[in-house]
Amino acid sequence: MVTYHNAIDLYEYAAHAKLHNATVAASLPPSSLARLRALAGKRLFGIYGARRGVVDAEDEDSEWEVAMKPIAGRTIAERVLFLLSKVTTSSRPGELNLLFTSSAPFIGFSAISGLAAHDRRFEGVVEAGSMMVFEVFSRTDAKAGKPRKED
Numbered sequence: 001m002v003t004y005h006n007a008i009d010l011y012e013y014a015a016h017a018k019l020h021n022a023t024v025a026a027s028l029p030p031s032s033l034a035r036l037r038a039l040a041g042k043r044l045f046g047i048y049g050a051r052r053g054v055v056d057a058e059d060e061d062s063e064w065e066v067a068m069k070p071i072a073g074r075t076i077a078e079r080v081l082f083l084l085s086k087v088t089t090s091s092r093p094g095e096l097n098l099l100f101t102s103s104a105p106f107i108g109f110s111a112i113s114g115l116a117a118h119d120r121r122f123e124g125v126v127e128a129g130s131m132m133v134f135e136v137f138s139r140t141d142a143k144a145g146k147p148r149k150e151d
Contacts, residue, residue: 004039011040011125041124048072048104049111049123073108076101080109080134087136106130 014036017024050066061069076099083097103126109115110122 004043007036007039007043011036037125044103044107044125045111045116045123048107049116050108051111070108070111072101072104073106073110073112076105076109077112080132084134084136106132 011033014024014028014033018028018033019025048069050069051061079099083099086095106126107116107123109132115122
């Protein structure tokens, strides 16, 4: 059944078919795929994102929704914070950390971090192979050693 509820599955199916099926690639108009992507992105953010401080009060999520919907994003944010804090406490400098996840934490993280409010591209479908990169840097002199926790 074709409904808004199935927008995510329909987009993923159409995008996969467009890549791997020459007949679909030739017959599926780009505007149809773009429309499916927009609906899937809206549905994904509706499930895993949270809207706060929006202009139209009807679009704003309740306090409960703001706490519960981006829970996957909160989980990955906690892990990222833990790994970044290890930079100042670890005895192994230059450590590389990799986290692998699905699109739900990406969308939830973009909602709670304010990325989605700043740029609407963070509200939509996460491209296959997407990544988040966090870089730790200091504005202090390298000769001074590691920054203090207060820095």
